[in-house]
Amino acid sequence: MKKETRHIGPRKGERHVGMGLARERLEERRDRNRLFKTGKGAARKVPDAPGRPASVGVRGTQTIDKNVIAYTVAAINDFAKMHSIPVREANNYLIRFRGIDFLKEHYDAEHLLSFNDSVEDLTQVCLNNGGDIR
Incomplete structure (x- = not known):
């Protein structure tokens, strides 16, 4: 064949x-x-790049305290409970509408407030940045 x-x-x-x-x-x-x-x-x-000197720089790394992480996780959970949404959806919402950035930036003041006040602040920040959960 x-x-x-x-x-x-x-x-x-x-x-x-x-x-x-x-x-x-x-x-x-x-x-x-x-x-x-x-x-x-x-x-x-990097050194093989023509006409460019090789240099190594270290970018500023932001260190986050374990307390900030624990507070952020608790705030996300309370936000999800208060608005009756899943935790994952709450996390994505807070990231998208800058709620997490707000928590990181203003941790010093926010962690002294009650979680209800913090959740109200998060809700308002997200509304100001285009969110629609009230």
Whole structure:
């Protein structure tokens, strides 16, 4: 039995040759893509940039106290209870309409208030930023 084959297009190597890409260039491109996909070698690529000096800077990292995290979680839960919505939906709503940012920024004052007052403040902040939960 003789198998019949059809020509369905150029092979991968033939296609690259037709595009004018040499094997070395293909391997270089493949290696570069692999590095960027995995993130490895990113620091090695910085000094190779033509005409640019290599410099490393550390961005300011914001440290958040465990008390702020605990307070934020409790505030989200109370917000969800007061407005009768699921916690995940409350979290997404507060992120979208800047309620979480408000809690982080004004933690010093808000944690001294009752949770009912904090939830009312969150509701008003979200309304001011386009939210529709009253």
